[in-house]
Amino acid sequence: MVYMNVKKVFLHVGMAKTGTTSIQDTLFSNQELLKKNDYYYFKDLYRNHSYMFVNMFDSNPEKFHSNIKKSFGIEKIKEENERNQKIIEYELSHMTCENIIFSAEIICTLERDALERIKAYMIGLFPNAELKIVIATRESISYINSVVQQRKKTGNNTPYKFRYKRKFSKLIQVFSKENIIAYKFEDACLHEKGPVGFFLDILGLDNAVISKVKVEKSNESVSDRAVEIIEYINSRHQMLKNDKLNRGRLHLDYAHFYCLSGKKYQIDFKELESEYSLEAIASDKKWLRENLGIDYTNVEIKSIDNENVYDNKYYEEFIAIFKNLPPVIKKLSYDFISEEAMSRELDSTSMGTLSRIKSYIENSYGVIINNSLDVLIDEQEKTVLRDEKLKVQLIKRISAKEKRNGEFLRDIALFLEEYGMIEVALEFMEKAKMYSPKKLEIDEKIKEYKAKIPL
Secondary structure (H helix, E strand, C coil), rough: CCCCCCCCEEECCCCCCCCHHHHHHHHCHHHHHHHHCEECCCCCCCCCCCHHHHHHHCCCCHCCCCHHHCCCCHHHHHHHHHHHHHHHHHHHCCCCCCCEEEEEEEHHHHHHHHHHHHHHHHHCCCCCCEEEEEEEECCHHHHHHHHHHHHHHHHCCCCCCHHHHHHHHHHHHHCCCEEEEEEEHHHHHCCHHHHHHHHEEEHHHHHHHHCCCCCCCCCCCHHHHHHHHHHHHHCCCCCCCCEEEEHHHHHHHHCHHHHHCCEECCCCCHHHHCCCCCCHHHHHHHHHHHHHHHCCCCCEEEEEEEECCCHHHHHHHHHHHCCCCCHHHHHHHHHHHHHHHHHCCCCHHHHHHHHHHHHHHHHHHHHHHHHHHHHHEEEEEEHHHCCCCHHHHHCCCCCHHHHHHHHHHHHHHHHHHHHCHHHHHHHHHHHHHHHCCCCCHHHHHHHHHHHHHCC
């Protein structure tokens, strides 16, 4: 199938950490307004198209971390690709817009052969269209801070070396410089409607239309206090092992800590100097200026004060979080508090707070304290996924914004499916259908679950 009416295709490729989630959420929730103004964003694809592009065009998508966590092998990925292809063909055959938008920040990390396949695919679908690559950049140190925080959250300990040249040179080679639209994330933040408004302006929407857009703000950052305990948990008992979800770990089992208050996470200046070549970063900034016209060469690198205090607010937040943690994470959290309490560098307020937390856990959760981690892992595997309390906790974590409810319920169902809990998975998937009645993938999953449940 080819779609001759399409005149422009905008391929938003990131970078990550430049408001991409807010942009995707806003495009998704303002589909009708965009459609009325000749711009199309797909209704039945996931709002972030990253996984779709990886699965369709990467040479080894089964090795992608998200597919590993979901236990998606080659056959499952093939099913996903067929489903997405059907959605794309169906929606394109029922729309008349001249402008199409895809948003997938993962694209700027793909290898050149994958980018060539993406280009060929787009030309095949839209032979009359200009293909524009939209890139938002972020200053190197600011970006490294954000990425290191994310990697600490997910337990990713592989060395990370950020270079603009590595990310963007392949895009220039494949799509050519004249088809690339590049802008600073820092400039986008100054727009009246923030990065989303700036992005829509870049795409060519009228100011009158942009003013009507309901911006969905998504902030994925967490505090330094959250990062330090999540990093400790992941160092003690990693999330993935041998390319599988590790025994005792649950998908997003650390997410409870996201609500811990504290300072914005900043990489330690000494770590920055030892782990990253500041000379190489400076050279890379020159490459960016010369090739994409984005200039960060005069941005000063400042030392950050990472000192913080464990106070009564921390005590109250930690105790509230601790009550809802699964057993394995409770055990590891207790160990973290115990080790921190032994630090000789802490101030008296922090020492007192950690001692109070430690005493509370010891007095209230003897089973956690008196059993080894291995015993707790065995017990958790037997009971936690069948515990009604877990379902209550999961429901409480659903975002207050209705737009996320359907996705969250669907994700719970898929998570339970991995553990063979098909009847419970069906219950959650049917709830997801209430929020997303037209989602083909949800209908297909409901049929699949019902077929597996004995009469």
